[in-house]
Amino acid sequence: MQVRFWGVRGSVASSGSHVAKLGGNTSCLELTHDGHRLIFDAGTGLRALGETLPTPVDTTLFFSHLHWDHVQGFPFFAPAFRPDTHLRLYGPGVDGARHLRDALARQMSPPHFPVPLSAMRARMDFADALPGRAVETGPFRVTPFELPHPQGCLGYLVEAGDARVAYCTDVELTHERLPSEVGRLLAGVDALVLDAQYTRDEYEGRVGPSKVGWGHSTNLDAAHIARAVGARRLFLFHHDPARTDAQVEDMAEEARAIFPASEPARENKRVMLG
Numbered sequence: 521m522q523v524r525f526w527g528v529r530g531s532v533a534s535s536g537s538h539v540a541k542l543g544g545n546t547s548c549l550e551l552t553h554d555g556h557r558l559i560f561d562a563g564t565g566l567r568a569l570g571e572t573l574p575t576p577v578d579t580t581l582f583f584s585h586l587h588w589d590h591v592q593g594f595p596f597f598a599p600a601f602r603p604d605t606h607l608r609l610y611g612p613g614v615d616g617a618r619h620l621r622d623a624l625a626r627q628m629s630p631p632h633f634p635v636p637l638s639a640m641r642a643r644m645d646f647a648d649a650l651p652g653r654a655v656e657t658g659p660f661r662v663t664p665f666e667l668p669h670p671q672g673c674l675g676y677l678v679e680a681g682d683a684r685v686a687y688c689t690d691v692e693l694t695h696e697r698l699p700s701e702v703g704r705l706l707a708g709v710d711a712l713v714l715d716a717q718y719t720r721d722e723y724e725g726r727v728g729p730s731k732v733g734w735g736h737s738t739n740l741d742a743a744h745i746a747r748a749v750g751a752r753r754l755f756l757f758h759h760d761p762a763r764t765d766a767q768v769e770d771m772a773e774e775a776r777a778i779f780p781a782s783e784p785a786r787e788n789k790r791v792m793l794g
């Protein structure tokens with residue numbers, strides 16, 4: 521299985537020389553195996569991903585949640601405008617299909633956007649992603665699970681061939697408060713993509729307001745969790761939009777003191793697993 525990062529930034533996209541190395545687009549991940557493809561989240565990274573897909577496009581998108589940094593790329597996903605495209609879209613939770621369709625339609629309506637969702641000619645099949653209910657698609661088995669985040673968020677465990685990847689963006693976890701079900705699912709994953717937006721000083725309010733309850737983890741807690749669950753590699757994810765490349769590298773260095781196989785997720789990075 522190959523993982524490719526298309527957007528690694530959190531909250532809002534960022535541009536400029538300070539993010540040139542790691543990238544400024546918001547959450548979007550592509551997983552490929554045996555010629556099949558899954559996409560996780562439709563942050564602004566989705567636009568460039570859409571330009572690379574061979575036609576006709578037939579793919580499945582899973583949404584962690586519907587906060588704007590995870591859906592804003594969808595209006596710019598060019599394959600969705602083609603009638604020969606087939607998309608399966610999994611919205612999080614009970615009634616996730618309806619909530620996802622509504623959210624995508626709302627952001628493509630006045631006063632936000634000039635082109636409606638109905639202008640997208642692709643066949644779109646919406647479905648619910650339900651915690652604990654695995655979805656089999658192509659060679660992939662995808663298991664959604666609940667993560668602590670304001671308004672909720674789903675993590676996804678993806679298994680294909682002999683590789684296992686966990687995508688856990690937008691989650692406020694500490695290693696002391698790791699839900700046992702989450703710990704069980706993450707056990708021994710080959711790659712753990714985990715929210716690490718804040719430093720410990722930011723989280724605890726020594727720099728700016730306390731971030732407790734804002735729904736994100738620290739680089740140190742991410743490293744402790746990776747160690748606790750026996751992950752093979754940790755990718756720090758959902759970088760703060762104001763964070764410079766050098767600052768993210770420093771956070772990864774701190775994480776490596778706890779879990780040596782830690783690195784920042786970087787736009788366009790490809791990782792082969794299994």
Ligand SMILES: [Zn+2]
Binds near residue numbers: 547590690758
């Ligand atoms: Zn986010």
Ligand SMILES: [Zn+2]
Binds near residue numbers: 585587669690735
């Ligand atoms: Zn969020």
